Amino acid sequence: xxxxxxxxxxxxxxxxxxxxxxxxxxxxxxxxxxxxxxxxxxxxxxxxxxxxxxxxxxxxxxxxxxxxxxxxxxxxxxxxxxxxxxxxxxxxxxxxxxxxxxxxxxxxxxxxxxxxxxxxxxxxxxxxxxxxxxxxxxxxxxxxxxxxxxxxxxxxxxxxxxxxxxxxxxxxxxxxxxxxxxxxxxxxxxxxxxxxxxxxxxxxxxxxxxxxxxxxxxxxxxxxxxxxxxxxxxxxxxxxxxxxxxxxxxxxxxxxxxxx
Amino acid sequence: xxxxxxxxxxxxxxxxxxxxxxxxxxxxxxxxxxxxxxxxxxxxxxxxxxxxxxxxxxxxxxxxxxxxxxxxxxxxxxxxxxxxxxxxxxxxxxxxxxxxxxxxxxxxxxxxxxxxxxxxxxxxxxxxxxxxxxxxxxxxxxxxxxxxxxxxxxxxxxxxxxxxxxxxxxxxxxxxxxxxxxxxx
Numbered sequence: 001x002x003x004x005x006x007x008x009x010x011x012x013x014x015x016x017x018x019x020x021x022x023x024x025x026x027x028x029x030x031x032x033x034x035x036x037x038x039x040x041x042x043x044x045x046x047x048x049x050x051x052x053x054x055x056x057x058x059x060x061x062x063x064x065x066x067x068x069x070x071x072x073x074x075x076x077x078x079x080x081x082x083x084x085x086x087x088x089x090x091x092x093x094x095x096x097x098x099x100x101x102x103x104x105x106x107x108x109x110x111x112x113x114x115x116x117x118x119x120x121x122x123x124x125x126x127x128x129x130x131x132x133x134x135x136x137x138x139x140x141x142x143x144x145x146x147x148x149x150x151x152x153x154x155x156x157x158x159x160x161x162x163x164x165x166x167x168x169x170x171x172x173x174x175x176x177x178x179x180x181x182x183x184x185x186x187x188x189x190x191x192x193x194x195x196x197x198x199x200x201x202x203x204x205x206x207x208x209x210x211x212x213x214x215x216x217x218x219x220x221x222x223x224x225x226x227x228x229x230x231x232x233x234x235x236x237x238x239x240x241x242x243x244x245x246x247x248x249x250x251x252x253x254x255x256x257x258x259x260x
Numbered sequence: 261x262x263x264x265x266x267x268x269x270x271x272x273x274x275x276x277x278x279x280x281x282x283x284x285x286x287x288x289x290x291x292x293x294x295x296x297x298x299x300x301x302x303x304x305x306x307x308x309x310x311x312x313x314x315x316x317x318x319x320x321x322x323x324x325x326x327x328x329x330x331x332x333x334x335x336x337x338x339x340x341x342x343x344x345x346x347x348x349x350x351x352x353x354x355x356x357x358x359x360x361x362x363x364x365x366x367x368x369x370x371x372x373x374x375x376x377x378x379x380x381x382x383x384x385x386x387x388x389x390x391x392x393x394x395x396x397x398x399x400x401x402x403x404x405x406x407x408x409x410x411x412x413x414x415x416x417x418x419x420x421x422x423x424x425x426x427x428x429x430x431x432x433x434x435x436x437x438x439x440x441x442x443x444x445x
Contacts (some may be wrong), residue, residue: 044418044419044420044429047419047421047422048419048420048421050421051421051425052421054315054425055316055425056317058313058315058316058318059316059317061316061317062316062348129349133349134316134348136348136349136350136351137313137348137351138316140351140445141315141316143398144420144443144445147420148420
């Protein structure tokens, strides 16, 4: 029997909450990419989304396995992924945004990659050895993702009038949700002070430098509106997560504990 | 022969058994060739085999673990005494692929990864106060990437990803054959 989400959230330690935020970003990103398998414009891109998705899924599992060790309710990685409801997911709202057209998929991926590379780099020096170990593995993958998504953003933004128009639209649409990546609250404050969590504001300069560089080469304007659609870190999501979760969870919930 | 000699002989036998387990996605290579097999210890009457995954989401890990249990069991240890532990740190790098592993890759028509050196752009100036932060510094491959068939360095990357997460796809412009390259990590 799972607790109502509000109780469940408040009974979690700051570290568990933090680890779930990291895990959920990766799981939802992986699910979005998984939806694209067999529908990308060419075979190479099809293999690429599958592989990038697999990296995110692997990172999510490493974080969920740690979360499982921290959880007083003793939930395992499958229960975290498949038995929680929308209000209990703590991913930033960026990753749940729909795949849209190819430009939207690549811009969403690029913004996530530009955030994850400096995040994981900083996390390799965390006082928490488990987080440092997961990050040391993940950072290499994130760098490779960033190389690829940067190349696509430049190619699309600096491409035809049509691809430029679509990529600009994707940037404008996704920008406020990317701001959710940098939201910081009490959960992080204590952990940042202890050298465990990475302060999102420390990640931001690297992120902004990469975005400015890539958008510059892509002829894309960096949006100046500071509005950020925050809330994902405390379970307030956009409508899109509510559609993603049943697709991801229905099989598991129909056959709880099933393995294959 | 003393008891500790026996233990060393057993350690050696178990290592040989586990080291012979093949990677399911690159069958000519063993997990020792790939540097995935980190250690084998006898602890409290159990045999603990430590492995490290290549990528966070490597789908072959479960199969490798099953292969290790089978191999160690085959070397005379009861299955319930075998434990396989996964460690993430230090993170796996393609530099751990042995010379033998590189030779087998070439023989199979797969271009082996080049060796990696610390990125000199920030390497000289940034004071790294925590030893673990060193792993965060990007490292770049050195040397030429060449066609595994004809040795030509005139190659073009066709796809950043190939038959597995750890490979990318290239074409040789000299012999026109496509080939897999194990990405430097």
